Amino acid sequence: MIDRLFIALALALAFFIQNVGAAESSEIRVAAPWEISGPDPSTDGFVFLRMGVLETLVSTSESGNLQPGLAENWSTTSDGLTWRFTLREATFHDGTPLTSDAAVTALQRAVSNPGPLGKVAIDSIEADGRDVLIKLTSPFLPLPAVLSHSSTVIPAPSSFDPNGKVLSAIGTGAFRVNELKPPQSLTTARFDGYWGEKAEMASASYLAVKRAETRALMAESGDADIVFTLDPAGFKNLKSVDSLKAVSVAIPRVMLIKVNAGHSMLGDETVREALSLAVDREGIAAGITRYPEAAATQTFPPGLGDWHNAELPALAYDPQRAKSLLAKAGWSAGEDGILVRDGKRFSLTMRTFPDRPELPLVAAAIQDQWREIGIELNVSVANYSEIPKGHQDGSLEVALFARNYGSIPDPYGSVLSDFGAGGGDWGSMNWDNPEVVAALGKIANTDDESVRTSLIKEIGKAIHTDLPMIPVVWYQHTVAYKKGLEDIVIDPLERSYGLNLVNWAQ
Amino acid sequence: MIQRFGPLVAGRLVQAILVALVVAIVSFAMMQALPGDAAYRIAAGRYGYDVMDAAAAELVRTELGLDRPLTLQLLDWVVALSTFDLGNSLVSGNSVWSEVADQLGASLLLAICAIVLSVLIAAPIGVVAGLNAGGWVDRLSLVVSVATRTVPAFALGIILMLWLAVEAKLFPVAGYGNGRHLVLPSLTLALGLAAVSNRVIRDAVYDATRSPWYAFARNKGLSNSAVFRRHVARNVAVPAVAYVGVQLAYLIEGVVIIESVFAWPGIGHALVHAIFERDVPMVQGTALTLGLIFVALNLLVDLLCRWLDPRGAGSLR
Numbered sequence: 136m137i138d139r140l141f142i143a144l145a146l147a148l149a150f151f152i153q154n155v156g157a158a159e160s161s162e163i164r165v166a167a168p169w170e171i172s173g174p175d176p177s178t179d180g181f182v183f184l185r186m187g188v189l190e191t192l193v194s195t196s197e198s199g200n201l202q203p204g205l206a207e208n209w210s211t212t213s214d215g216l217t218w219r220f221t222l223r224e225a226t227f228h229d230g231t232p233l234t235s236d237a238a239v240t241a242l243q244r245a246v247s248n249p250g251p252l253g254k255v256a257i258d259s260i261e262a263d264g265r266d267v268l269i270k271l272t273s274p275f276l277p278l279p280a281v282l283s284h285s286s287t288v289i290p291a292p293s294s295f296d297p298n299g300k301v302l303s304a305i306g307t308g309a310f311r312v313n314e315l316k317p318p319q320s321l322t323t324a325r326f327d328g329y330w331g332e333k334a335e336m337a338s339a340s341y342l343a344v345k346r347a348e349t350r351a352l353m354a355e356s357g358d359a360d361i362v363f364t365l366d367p368a369g370f371k372n373l374k375s376v377d378s379l380k381a382v383s384v385a386i387p388r389v390m391l392i393k394v395n396a397g398h399s400m401l402g403d404e405t406v407r408e409a410l411s412l413a414v415d416r417e418g419i420a421a422g423i424t425r426y427p428e429a430a431a432t433q434t435f436p437p438g439l440g441d442w443h444n445a446e447l448p449a450l451a452y453d454p455q456r457a458k459s460l461l462a463k464a465g466w467s468a469g470e471d472g473i474l475v476r477d478g479k480r481f482s483l484t485m486r487t488f489p490d491r492p493e494l495p496l497v498a499a500a501i502q503d504q505w506r507e508i509g510i511e512l513n514v515s516v517a518n519y520s521e522i523p524k525g526h527q528d529g530s531l532e533v534a535l536f537a538r539n540y541g542s543i544p545d546p547y548g549s550v551l552s553d554f555g556a557g558g559g560d561w562g563s564m565n566w567d568n569p570e571v572v573a574a575l576g577k578i579a580n581t582d583d584e585s586v587r588t589s590l591i592k593e594i595g596k597a598i599h600t601d602l603p604m605i606p607v608v609w610y611q612h613t614v615a616y617k618k619g620l621e622d623i624v625i626d627p628l629e630r631s632y633g634l635n636l637v638n639w640a641q
Numbered sequence: 642m643i644q645r646f647g648p649l650v651a652g653r654l655v656q657a658i659l660v661a662l663v664v665a666i667v668s669f670a671m672m673q674a675l676p677g678d679a680a681y682r683i684a685a686g687r688y689g690y691d692v693m694d695a696a697a698a699e700l701v702r703t704e705l706g707l708d709r710p711l712t713l714q715l716l717d718w719v720v721a722l723s724t725f726d727l728g729n730s731l732v733s734g735n736s737v738w739s740e741v742a743d744q745l746g747a748s749l750l751l752a753i754c755a756i757v758l759s760v761l762i763a764a765p766i767g768v769v770a771g772l773n774a775g776g777w778v779d780r781l782s783l784v785v786s787v788a789t790r791t792v793p794a795f796a797l798g799i800i801l802m803l804w805l806a807v808e809a810k811l812f813p814v815a816g817y818g819n820g821r822h823l824v825l826p827s828l829t830l831a832l833g834l835a836a837v838s839n840r841v842i843r844d845a846v847y848d849a850t851r852s853p854w855y856a857f858a859r860n861k862g863l864s865n866s867a868v869f870r871r872h873v874a875r876n877v878a879v880p881a882v883a884y885v886g887v888q889l890a891y892l893i894e895g896v897v898i899i900e901s902v903f904a905w906p907g908i909g910h911a912l913v914h915a916i917f918e919r920d921v922p923m924v925q926g927t928a929l930t931l932g933l934i935f936v937a938l939n940l941l942v943d944l945l946c947r948w949l950d951p952r953g954a955g956s957l958r
Contacts (some may be wrong), residue, residue, distance in 0.1 A: 169689075172733040178687045249688050249697030286692070300734060316743075317733065319817055319906045342816055344904040348799060353814045356807040490690060518917060520681035523695045539691045560694040 161337040163620075163637060166350050166359035170318035170343040174294065174304040176241070177248035181285035185632045186341055187334070188228075188323060189288035189306035192220050192238065192267070193279045195544050195631075197624055199438070201279055205233060205289055205307060206267070215274030215580065220267045220282070225330040227291035228311035235262035241289045242267070242282075244299070250286030251548050274580050280545035283630065309334045309635035319343050335638040347492070354379055354615040361616040361623070361632070366492070367425035373615045381615040386627045387439050387541030388610035389431060390424075390497065392485075393522070393534040396603055397565025400481060401532070405460045407602040411450055412457035413508045414501060420608045423496050431606035434598055435540060438627060441591045442546055447599050450606065457508045466509070474509035482511040487535040488519035497607060498535050523560035531564065537610065538562075541628045551575050554598060563603035571597050645951070646944060653940040657933055664932040665722055668925045669715050672916075679919040680707050686732040686918025705731060718925065727929070728922040732915075737926035740911065745930060747817060748900075748907035751830070752892035754823055756885060758831035763839035768869075768877075770839070771846025782839055789836040798829040798902045815904040826903040830896060834888050841884050845877040852876075878949050886942035890935050 165186070171179050176189065183189040194204030206220040225233040239262045245252045246260070255278060258270040269278065281287070291305040304312050309331065310323035321341040325334040342359065344350045351369030354362040355376055365373065365381070373381040394401050394410070401407060416430035432449035435442040461474060461481075469475035473482065485501070487494045495516045502512040512533075515521075525531030538553070538561055540546040553562025556572045574590045581587055598604070614625050619640045624633035672679075680702035684693050687701070702708060721728055727737035770779040789797070802825060806814040812824045849855055850873070858868045897909040908927060915923035 172687070173735060175734065178689075178733075249684070249692055249694070249700060253696075316817075316906070317735075318911075319904055342904060344815055345901050346904075349802070349815045349902055349904060352799070352802045352807055356802075356810060356814045358806070358813045358816065488690070518677060518682055518685055519690045520685035520693065520698065521677065523693070523698065524678055524681045527695045536690065542691050 161335075161639075163336045163339045163634060164358070164360045165339065165341045165363070165632060165634075166344045166353050166361070167341065167363040168343065168345055168347070168350070170345065171315070171321060171341075173301070173317050174290075174312075174315060175301040176288045176290060176304075177245065177250060177286055180288045181629075182321065182341065183304045183306060183308075183312075184285040184288055184630060186321060186323060186339060187308040187310045187631065187634050188304055188312055189290060190308050191283050191285070191287050192222075192289065193283040195283055195626075195628055197626065199541070199544050199628055201283065201544060204283065205238070206282075209279055211276075211278075215276065216271050218269040218271070218278055219263075220269070222265050222267065223330060225307045226328045227293075227307055228305045228326055228328075229291055229293050230328075231291060231293070233289070233307055235265055235267050237292050238262070238267050238289050240292065240295075242269075242287060245287045248286065251281045251284050251543055252287050254548065254552060255281060276579060276582060277543070277545040277547045280543045281548060284543045285630065310339050313338070329635070332635055334635040336634065339634045351615070357617070360620060361614065363612075363614055363632075365613040365615060367423075370613050370615070371425070378618055379615050380618055381613070382625060383426070383611040383613045384625050384627050385429070385436060385438055386539075386610050386612040386629065387436055387546065388537050388539045389434060389436055390494070390535065390537050390607040390610070391434070392501070392605040392607060393526075393531070393536070393561070393564060394566075394603060394605060395529075395532050395564045397529070398532055400479075400483070402565075403464055404601060406464050407605065409457040409460040409464075409508065410505065410510070411602055411605045412453045412460070413504050413510075414605065414607060415452045415504055416450065416607055417452065419497055419500050423500060424493055424608050424610075426608075426611050429609045429611060431609050433595070434604065434606045435546070435595065436609035439540055439546055441588045442540070442550070442595060444592055444595045447595065450599075454504075454507050461508060468509050472506075472509055473511045480511065481509060482513070483532045484513045484515055485533045485535055486515050486517065486521050486525060486531060488521075489516055490519060491537055494535055494537070501535070501607075526558070526560045526564055535607070536561065544628060547575075547578060550594065551579075554594070554603065558603070566601065566603035568597050568601060568603075646947065649943050649947065650940065653936055653943070656939075657936045660932040660936055661722075661929060664929050665719060665925065666715075668928045669718060669921070672919065672921045672924055673711060675916075675919070677919070679921075680705075682917070682919035683707075683731050686914070686920060701731075718922075722929075727926040730915075730923045731920045732918050732923070737922050740923065741908065741926050741930050744906055744908040744911045744927075745934075747905060748893050748896070748909065751823065751826055751896065751900075751905060751907060752889055754827035755830035755834065755892055756889050758827050759834035759838060759888070760885065762831060763835040763842055764881075766835075767839040767842025768846050770843040771877075772850060772869075774843075774847045774850075779843065782843070786836040786840055789832055793898075794829060794833050794896075795898050795902055797832060798825070798899060801825050801829055815902070817905055822903075822905075826899055826905055829899055829903075830892060834892075838881070838884055838888065842877060842881050845880045846873060849873045849876050875949055879946050882945050882949065883942055886938055886945075890938050893931065893934060 171182050173179060191204050192206040194202050196202050205222060205225060207223040209220045211218045222233055222235055239260050242260050246257055255275050256272040258272045261268045294301055294303050294305045296302050309326055309329045311326045313322045313324050315321050324338045347366035347369055350362045351365055351373055353359040354373055370381055373379050394407055396402055417427060420430035421427040433447050437443045466474040466476045466481060473480050485498055487498045489495055498514045502514055505512045522534045522536060540549050552559040554571055555575050558564050558566060571594050574594050578587055578590050616623055621638050621640050622636045681698040684698040684701045688697055729736050730740055766782050770782045773779060802814050805811050812821050816822045858872055897913050900907040900910040912927045
């Protein structure tokens with residue numbers, strides 16, 4: 136009895152330990168933190184776009200400029216109200232051709248789901264021969280940029296069931312889905328009918344690994360060929376591993392403090408300036424996010440074209456000046472060192488969330504730094520939906536989060552919803568600047584580059600002096616990959632992993 | 642046979658129905674009692690912080706009918722449950738059955754491997770330590786057990802990754818797919834479990850060797866190994882099986898941190914996410930499945946113990 140048991144166990148162990156062989160050289164394995172909930176473009180389009188399975192009408196180059204994707208070219212009428220996108224000849228992974236009807240269905244679905252396309256004033260989307268016609272109710276020049284967003288990918292009609300539910304991700308990209316196992320893994324194989332440059336690798340796989348420590352170890356052990364988003368300690372460690380290359384690129388993501396300008400203590404511009412002066416950005420960038428050069432000197436990071444204005448004076452760290460500004464605003468130190476005015480303590484609650492592990496740490500640092508100038512800050516770490524919720528019901532005081540101004544190549548849409556009339560869930564709150572609103576309105580209508588540039592500068596300046604949102608640090612995109620990999624493209628917009636171009640050195 | 646095990650099975654069946662009812666109502670009530678707006682939480686779970694906003698939350702509210710009266714929502718769920726329909730996840734849209742089945746399969750696989758491995762580690766050490774109480778094996782195993790127990794499972798996992806995956810390159814660091822992926826997470830869990838269970842076995846063996854029946858068996862001339870096979874093993878097995886049963890229950894639900902360190906798609910991880918994201922059908926389906934599994938596990942442990950030790954059977958009748 137016992138003998139048989141041992142034999143069975145030995146066999147089971149042998150089965151588990153069997154060596155399946157080292158990775159095939161024509162396979163590429165990606166590890167990244169984002170889990171996959173299913174094949175729906177509205178929730179998970181980004182994974183399929185990055186892995187080269189689904190594609191958008193408009194694509195972007197390495198440097199973030201727009202280039203043809205599934206649309207060969209596009210044009211707009213002189214009134215800017217009708218856009219025409221001409222589709223290229225392409226084949227879906229199920230063998231059916233790309234049609235304008237398929238594109239129209241996908242785009243209409245994107246309009247009715249959350250995402251940037253739903254925020255554009257669209258009147259209708261129609262098929263016209265090989266063209267897709269998009270009619271707007273008001274001109275919107277950055278429309279092609281919006282059509283590069285991952286929520287606007289074009290799946291084949293066979294991806295949907297009769298009720299419009301997405302069953303699978305059948306696209307036009309260089310890789311087709313072999314197996315999708317939410318929430319963890321996606322495996323793909325090269326699609327030989329791809330319209331563009333066919334992949335060198337026979338297959339590519341994606342594994343969602345939430346913990347940064349695990350991802351770093353996967354890079355080091357060789358279990359993954361490319362690993363995205365490393366924590367500072369892991370990144371530093373991987374830089375010294377011989378078999379790996381660890382690189383970082385600046386991305387258009389910025390950590391900001393959202394301030395409720397309608398709050399009795401925060402409405403005053405000089406108070407917001409004091410809050411900003413009390414933030415030691417270089418300390419935070421060096422000590423927590425570990426890129427000292429990424430301390431934010433203004434809201435928009437370099438790489439956002441005209442939106443980043445090198446002429447603006449850098450946001451300074453000067454707690455003494457912060458204290459004198461607060462004293463001028465009528466605040467004086469109470470018994471415990473916390474400022475008091477008219478019997479009210481200067482006490483605020485900052486909402487933040489743990490999905491980005493650096494946020495609670497930075498919130499704690501700001502808590503200390505604001506305590507230095509006599510402001511008591513309570514940090515509330517919760518679900519991130521508490522921030523839009525607090526914006527809507529007015530209960531939010533300050534919040535700390537990371538905002539991506541590169542979710543589409545033109546940050547205009549994000550700036551409009553963040554700093555336009557009424558502010559935004561992830562933008563300004565109870566701060567209305569008529570000049571900014573007017574300038575934002577004009578930008579949508581002008582294709583004169585010099586006018587556009589001066590309007591953008593005007594907006595940037597107003598945000599810089601009024602501080603409806605206080606920038607803290609800019610972000611870096613960190614990647615580690617095996618040294619034998621060639622032609623790797625690190626996309627600062629995080630749209631694509633460029634896997635069809637990657638190959639192993641001979 | 643039926644006389645021996647019948648009442649046990651019948652009792653647990655009644656318990657299973659009660660558990661299902663209580664879990665159904667309590668999990669619904671608890672989800673409703675949580676602070677925060679469900680539509681916001683579901684939208685957050687679906688779309689991620691770069692896309693989610695108040696407009697997305699309102700779309701979710703309309704789509705799912707979250708503004709309907711609570712009693713109506715509870716009634717829907719109980720009616721659906723009576724036809725064995727657990728509904729669809731509010732976040733992914735997939736059927737709760739298929740999601741739970743996938744994740745439960747992965748969790749059970751991990752839990753069973755961990756238990757088997759822990760018994761393989763703990764049993765020999767515990768028996769040797771118990772037979773030679775106070776000897777060097779006994780003392781060393783006490784020190785190592787305490788030391789292993791004090792290391793958090795998460796750190797133990799990283800240590801094993803560094804040692805067996807990065808340095809020795811024997812196993813993959815993380816992932817789910819083939820048997821090799823199973824080794825590190827189950828070893829991490831097994832070491833933590835064995836650290837306690839080897840002491841439980843050691844104490845049981847020690848007690849057995851100090852008992853009058855042990856002395857009697859030795860005095861009537863049985864060899865050490867014969868006494869162990871015929872008498873000690875069976876006596877030690879009862880507390881060991883009961884303890885391993887408890888560990889298995891803990892493993893199936895309680896390995897969230899190990900699942901997340903090793904990127905293992907288990908049910909604990911799924912339940913925690915579902916709670917954060919207010920995915921009520923997923924929480925209900927998962928809690929219900931876990932509740933029923935505990936009943937089944939209890940039954941299994943009872944039956945095994947009754948088989949190992951038939952003496953108590955009379956008292957139940």
